[in-house]
Amino acid sequence: MQFSTYCSLVISIPFDVKQKDFNMMIIHHVIAILLIGFSYCTNFIRIGSVIMFLHDISDGLLHSAKMFKYLKWQKACNTLFIIFSVLFLFTRGIVFPYKVLYNTYYYLAEVHPPYFGYYFFNAFLMLLQLLNILWSCLIILMIYRFLIHGKVEKDVRSDSEGSEEEDVDEVDQKAEQKTNNKTSPLSRNCAAADRTKTERRE
8 A cells, every 4th residue: 555655656746836855755755665665575574564654653743734734723733743743753763763774784684694685675774764864854944943933834845936835825815806806796786775775765
């Protein structure tokens, strides 16, 4: 299921709103596809499941926080963002390198002599951890802005043009403008009717 999910993301992400980490996302998805396929073929299913769990456990909180941001429920967005940040930094910044990478790099070399799969697996895990470090820096930057402004600001990955939040705001403005255009003729008709009634009474 995860393999098919990442394959679909590689296909669909070029048509999505492009963020500053677009290339990082493509690299991440390709690495995930290779690691999932390799772990399945070499019977590294348990370690592969642990890696997927550590990397997916915080994603739901991020998407929920973005949803509440678009709904303008700022308090819920702030709360979920804090929980997401702590969980992301803990699972990907502490548990993954000290529990997973340590065992795949040192313990595996003690059990089996290094072979092609050893170098292949660990090389892509190191690239994955490099991406985690880069994303952790972005999250820390957003936490810094949150502490200064007291709320979650615009996604630091967003470009100045074409960001998701701007698209949502633009849709809201268009909807409000359409509503005003529909109600303004009705208001004018009501005002004209009131004037006519007043003139008849006089």
